[in-house]
Structure formats: structure tokens, C-alpha cells
Amino acid sequence: MTQPSTITSRFLSHPNQLGVVAVGFNGGQCKKGVEAAPMALIESGLLTQLSDDLDYEVHHDNTVHYYENDIPTEDPDHRGMKKPRAVSAVTEKLSSQVYNYAKDGKFVLTLGGDHSIAIGTVSGTAKAIRERLGREMAVIWVDAHADINVPETSDSGNIHGMPMAFLTRLAREEKKDIFGWMQDEHIVNTQKLVYIGLRDVDRGEKKLLRENGIKAFSMHDIDRHGIGRVVEMALAHIGSDTPIHLSFDVDALDPQWAPSTGTPVRGGLTLREGDFICEAVHETGNLIAMDLVEVNPSLETKGASETIRAGCSLVRSALGDTLL
Numbered sequence: 001m002t003q004p005s006t007i008t009s010r011f012l013s014h015p016n017q018l019g020v021v022a023v024g025f026n027g028g029q030c031k032k033g034v035e036a037a038p039m040a041l042i043e044s045g046l047l048t049q050l051s052d053d054l055d056y057e058v059h060h061d062n063t064v065h066y067y068e069n070d071i072p073t074e075d076p077d078h079r080g081m082k083k084p085r086a087v088s089a090v091t092e093k094l095s096s097q098v099y100n101y102a103k104d105g106k107f108v109l110t111l112g113g114d115h116s117i118a119i120g121t122v123s124g125t126a127k128a129i130r131e132r133l134g135r136e137m138a139v140i141w142v143d144a145h146a147d148i149n150v151p152e153t154s155d156s157g158n159i160h161g162m163p164m165a166f167l168t169r170l171a172r173e174e175k176k177d178i179f180g181w182m183q184d185e186h187i188v189n190t191q192k193l194v195y196i197g198l199r200d201v202d203r204g205e206k207k208l209l210r211e212n213g214i215k216a217f218s219m220h221d222i223d224r225h226g227i228g229r230v231v232e233m234a235l236a237h238i239g240s241d242t243p244i245h246l247s248f249d250v251d252a253l254d255p256q257w258a259p260s261t262g263t264p265v266r267g268g269l270t271l272r273e274g275d276f277i278c279e280a281v282h283e284t285g286n287l288i289a290m291d292l293v294e295v296n297p298s299l300e301t302k303g304a305s306e307t308i309r310a311g312c313s314l315v316r317s318a319l320g321d322t323l324l
């Protein structure tokens with residue numbers, strides 16, 4: 001029934017080739033279970049759907065990466081950050097995995113894992129796009145949270161609440177083994193970042209968003225304008241000639257649709273609104289990568305299969321399913 005997507009991708013040399021990275025990492029927050037998401041998503045048939053129904057050529061090493069050998073045994077807190085060396089080591093490795101797919105002009109799909117892994121995914125695509133096209137890419141961050149705490153503004157110390165701070169250099173760390181690997185080529189311009197779905201933003205984060213003029217559409221904006229208009233405004237901010245990395249935290253969805261996640265917040269997107277964002281971004285022809293993160297099948301286990309199903313739907317939508 002499903003036809004392969006006819007949207008041409010302006011910034012991919014192989015629009016039908018998909019590089020998939022499965023990241024079983026949970027060290028950016030404190031709840032176990034999020035490392036099991038990639039396996040659960042794959043077992044529910046996601047990759048088969050992408051190849052059989054949507055006609056993508058899926059490149060995957062058939063491995064969920066847990067990065068056991070990269071995770072240091074000694075990892076004391078630093079500037080209040082929990083497990084800083086583990087997150088740094090894993091994201092450094094992930095960054096080059098993502099880069100290797102993106103430099104060939106493949107679409108990169110990363111299945112997390114907690115949202116700290118975006119330090120790896122976004123830095124990897126940003127570097128590849130700079131090298132391949134000499135351009136800065138944009139990031140659309142769909143989330144209940146802004147994940148832009150600097151270590152000093154974070155109440156939790158969980159690095160999954162900080163990835164955008166390191167990716168924009170609002171937070172910086174010189175230590176080689178704590179994100180010291182990040183170079184200029186890995187960085188995202190604050191003017192090329194857009195949020196959709198925010199509803200639980202920390203005090204310090206609000207200040208950072210305001211002071212840096214970062215574009216953000218909250219649930220309030222979606223209630224006021226409707227999802228169609230909000231996505232239109234988000235895309236207009238980015239401009240039609242910019243490659244897009246979509247980082248989708250499943251907690252952007254209302255817990256009714258995605259209960260199994262570490263930091264659920266009520267009053268979120270419906271599954272249709274989430275799918276619509278993904279479809280509309282796909283339709284631009286500018287999407288070059290997507291992350292799906294924070295699915296935790298061991299929380300609210302009665303809703304786990306529902307959450308996994310929602311996650312699969314978001315990914316399929318971003319890859320051109322559900323468009324006629």
C-alpha cells in the first residue's frame with residue numbers, strides 16, 4: 001500500500017540509503033531501561049518497514065552499541081555533571097559513526113538511548129555537512145525540554161538535559177576526556193536551532209534561550225497557532241536552503257501516547273501532531289538525519305508497546321510514509 005517517497009532530497013547524494021546507528025546508552029540520566037529501546041524498536045519491525053514498505057536501502061551493522069569498552073571505570077562528577085567521561089567517550093565514538101554515514105551522503109537514523117547521545121549525532125552530521133557542502137546545518141529539536149542547561153544551571157546534573165549547550169558552545173569544557181574532543185566543525189549556530197513542543201524549561205534555560213535569541217515554539221504556541229502554522233514558522237526561521245537534523249525526544253508527545261519515558265510531562269503533542277512535524281520536515285526535502293530518543297520500555301510497562309509504536313510512527317513519518 002505504501003509508495004516509496006517521491007520527495008527528492010537536496011542535500012543527500014543517496015536519498016534512498018539509510019545509515020542506522022543503534023545506541024544502547026543510558027548514562028546521560030539515572031533511569032535504567034532506555035538502553036533497551038533500540039532493540040525493542042528494531043524487534044517491533046521498524047527497520048524491516050523502512051526497507052520493505054518504504055524502499056530504503058538500510059545500512060546497519062546489526063549491532064546495538066553499548067560502548068562497554070569506551071566507558072571509563074573511574075568517572076567522578078565534574079562541575080556537577082554526572083558520568084561526564086562516559087557520556088563524552090560514547091558521544092565521541094558515536095560522532096564518528098554518524099559522520100561516516102553522513103559524509104557519504106546517506107541519511108542517518110540514530111535510535112537512542114537517552115538524549116545526551118545527540119552530542120554525538122548532531123556533531124557528526126554538522127561536521128559532515130560542513131565538509132561535504134560547505135554549509136551550516138539546522139537542528140529541529142522536538143521535546144518537552146530544551147536540553148540546553150549548562151552544567152551550572154542544571155539542577156539534576158544529568159547530561160541529557162545539556163546536549164544543546166555543548167553543541168552550541170554555550171557550555172564549554174577544556175578537559176580532553178570531558179567533551180574536549182569537540183571542534184569548531186562539530187558546533188551548531190544558535191540561530192539555526194529551533195525548538196518545538198517545549199513545556200518544561202528550567203529557569204536558567206529560559207534565560208539562555210532569551211539572551212541568545214533562540215527560536216522556540218512551546219505547547220502554548222501550538223495551542224495558539226495550531227501545529228501547521230508553528231511548523232511553517234519553524235521552517236521559515238531555518239530557511240528553505242538549509243540541511244536539517246531532526247532530534248526527536250519521544251517525551252515531546254503527551255504521556256497518553258508515549259508513557260514509557262524517563263521524564264514525562266503532561267500536556268504534550270498528540271501522536272498526529274508529532275507525525276505531522278516529521279512529515280512536514282520530510283516534505284522540505286532538506287532532512288539529512290533523525291534521532292529518536294528517550295523511549296524507555298521498562299517504565300510504565302503497560303504503555304511500553306504503545307510508546308514503541310509511537311516511536312516507529314514518528315520515524316516512518318520523517319522518512320516519507322503517510323504522505324500520499
Ligand SMILES: NC(=[NH2+])NCCC[C@H](N)C(=O)O
Nearest residue numbers: 115145149156158160161263
Ligand atoms: N532529554 C530529556 N528528557 N531531558 C530532560 C531534562 C530535564 C531537566 N531540564 C534537566 O536538566 O535535568
Ligand SMILES: [Mn+2]
Nearest residue numbers: 144145249251
Ligand atoms: Mn525531553
Ligand SMILES: [Mn+2]
Nearest residue numbers: 115143147249
Ligand atoms: Mn530531550
